[in-house]
Amino acid sequence: MVRTVLGVVGALLAIYVVLGIVIPAVFGLLKFVFVLGVVALIVVAAVTIVSKMSK
Template sequence: MSRIVLGVLGVLLALYVVFGFVLPALFGLLKFALVLAVVAFVVVALVTAVAKSKK
């Protein structure tokens, strides 16, 4: 009986860790990567526009 209770508690703890720590960390990392990609796109667009206007 205690084995079943400990197994259920282990599963609940694992779900708490996944939904409490891992998923928010992944979403934060994806948000950071998205912001970085937007900034890189703007820089490339500005450099391209300046290079074409110099010709």
């Protein structure tokens, strides 16, 4: 009986950890990568425009 209760408590704790820590961390990482990609796109566009104007 104790083993079953501890198994259920462990499963609930694992679900809590996944929903509370892992998923927000993944979305935060994806948001960071997206912002970094947008900044890189702006920098590449700016360098391309400046290099075409100087020719």
